[in-house]
Amino acid sequence: MSKGIISVLRFTSLRLRLVVVFALVALTAAVSASGIAYWLNREAVLKRTQDSALNDFRQEMQNRAATLPLRPTEEELRRTAEQMAGGSAGYSVLLIGERDAGKPIVGASNPDVFTLADVPRSLRTAVGTKRPVTDTNDYPYHLFWQRTQRDGTPYLVGGTKVDGGGPTGYMFKSLAAEKADLNSLAWSLGIATGLAVIGSVLLAQVAATTVLRPVHRLGEAARQLGEGKLDTRLRVSGNDELADLSRTFNSAAESLQKKVADMSAREEASRRFVADMSHELRTPLTALTAVTEVLEDEQDALDPMIAPAVALVVSETRRLNDLVENLMEVTRFDAGTARLVLDDVDIADQITACIDARAWLDAVDLDAERGIVARLDPRRLDVILANLIGNALKHGGSPVRVSVRTEPSAGTAEDGEDGEAGEDGEAGEDLVIAVRDHGPGIPEEVLPHVFDRFYKASASRPRSDGSGLGLSIAMENALIHGGSIAAANSTDEDGRVDGAVFVLRLPRDGSGIARELRTRSSQGEVEES
Incomplete structure (x- = not known):
């Protein structure tokens, strides 16, 4: 599970950003190129179609509509419209003439397809508007066109009027074929865009792998270096920036080693x-x-x-x-030669024996139930208790209170596992011994250093009755059991400091720690040999 999470986190960092950037750049470029290509092709196709149809229509208006009489009949208009629409341009024609003044007549090549209602009003107005002939305008009437739609099909509508009082003609050409061609082009460009994006993603994967593989090796080497494998080195190849980084890492690792x-x-x-x-x-x-x-x-x-x-x-x-x-004793801890000699110990009896041997019975209050048995090293527990209680009597004064309790171990409480029960059923439990005095407490600036070797709380009193190693030795003895000691100040109901408290926490069964120490010792002997 943790490896999967690490892989996901690794992928969602630089690799994903490279892929996204490549994909966005490719998408932007492909969409821009496709859009420009589509627009240019659309304009070219439509312009070619409409220019061909409008030029043909203009020519037909000059050749056929202009030959009609000034007052043509409806039959003449229809027949001429059919002739005009019969060419290769493929459009319908509508001709409008006047039988009498103010009485228009209409002739359509195909009334079922094209009627006057299909001509936009704006186009009719533009076609019927007579313009004065000037140096810049040779004709009173011009050819106008407009694109429109009917039932979702695009059409080209054009119209003009014969100069000198001839009929007005309109053409109506479907652009469905051009629309189909443009739709096919759009689909092709869309597919090309998708392929470009997919290709860019694959290219980004290859580029990311090429770039990130040395970075990953560098991260792995740094992790190994942090774990103490100081002989870790990177293989250097090439002369790029990553190669320079690898050389710098190797140089730093060699110097650190x-x-x-x-x-x-x-x-x-x-x-x-x-x-x-x-x-x-x-x-x-x-x-x-x-x-x-x-x-x-x-x-x-x-x-x-x-x-x-x-x-x-x-x-x-x-x-x-x-x-x-x-x-x-300190040198044995530093050399890693300290060992545990375990025995089943009644904690109340052990504490009583400790304070009795040092004549502290009248100065120490013991709150411990008999029958709390722990498997640990009694000599090292005696050293811990003697240092903690002696320190409390020296700096805090009597009465010193020592209380004993058991608690579920931190790992068992977090994981919710029962563990393997020992002979006394103490697996998964911690032994907690609190030593509290009623003195002035420990200054806040001293608390982080109470377990340091030879630390003196006051520079003006560098010499004391003790060696300055008692609490540090107590901590080392707790650590070798797999436990710890915490120092803090206790407060009364008003929040004032009324003494110091040292809390010793040890595993109730130290068998696992003792086996681990023996394993380490045997491995060390094999390595030395």
Whole structure:
């Protein structure tokens, strides 16, 4: 489904626009050319037909109608009209004469086809109007014509009057054949226009494929580069703009690969240095710890002037020992060698044991039902709880409230799937532990950085009792379980900050995460070998 949507989105972008533009250009050009061709051919066909008919009619009026007597009979008019219509021009003729003054008579070649009613009044007026003879006008009467329609059939109507008092004649020619020819031409031009549009669409597809294939390869290469495949390169062919773009991409990818390799080497060297330094410090620290333990046992018997110095040495040695242990833990996370040792843990008992071991029972309120069992690493959970509760006691003060609940996991809630149930039926559930204090809260500018390593909320107090790694180690332990920790401020009914709250969310069954870690570890060993 997602691939189909991606294909549709890809087609409806540049490809579709190219096809539409090509089709519109071809349609506009074809319609314009067809329209011009149709109009020119129409005018040529009609002009040729009407010129032939009108010239023939004028000649017949001069040769036949002009020979009629001044007062012709109706029979003479009819016979002459039939003779005039009998030619090859194929039109009907109507002749109008005068038997007496003011008494017109009509002779028609075919009264069933053409009568005086078929002659437009405007044409009759123009034909019957006598014009003065001048230097620019040699004749008092002229030949006029007009195109008209009857029952959907086009006709050409022309008329003139014989000079010197002869009859008035009208001709009536059907243009049905010309209309059929023009309709055939229109159909031909329409088909040609459609074929031109189809051809342009096919051509646009070919052009779009030619243009977009390198663009698609560039996009795929960029995606692979974003996924970390820094050795991705494009095959360069030609000397056009797309080839220049491919060369630029390859150059940028090569530069990025080199920089990432340099950074990785420096980071690896830095991690190795921290790990080696921490390891080397453990031996002298072990000796120092043994000495400080002896000094601490004999502290009451020491000189009062020396006792404070001994107490400072003892506390600083312990602090240094904690810092080295934390640094070694951080290097294990960075190196990807941290592992989960899972066990079924009663969460209420685990939290109670954590706060009891550190003598926090009187300062912590626990809201947890017994019987909530989760499969996780108890040592790492203890580290998380110790850091969160210790941080709350240090910066927020007692009482610190720790509450435990279970919730459906985010993936299960969204997908609506039941998942595979574990032995305790905890599959698809998250363990949520909230640690809340009642102190001044966390400043807004500090909230985004509370889990950063060695971050100090105040630059004026760069040294503190802790190592600055506690919360970051807690977050790393949560992440290795597939969980997370969120920090926020809680407010009272008036909207005032009345403490900070840290929410730990872990999968209730970490078996899947542990298997994934083992798989990654085995793959890494194979790659290294």
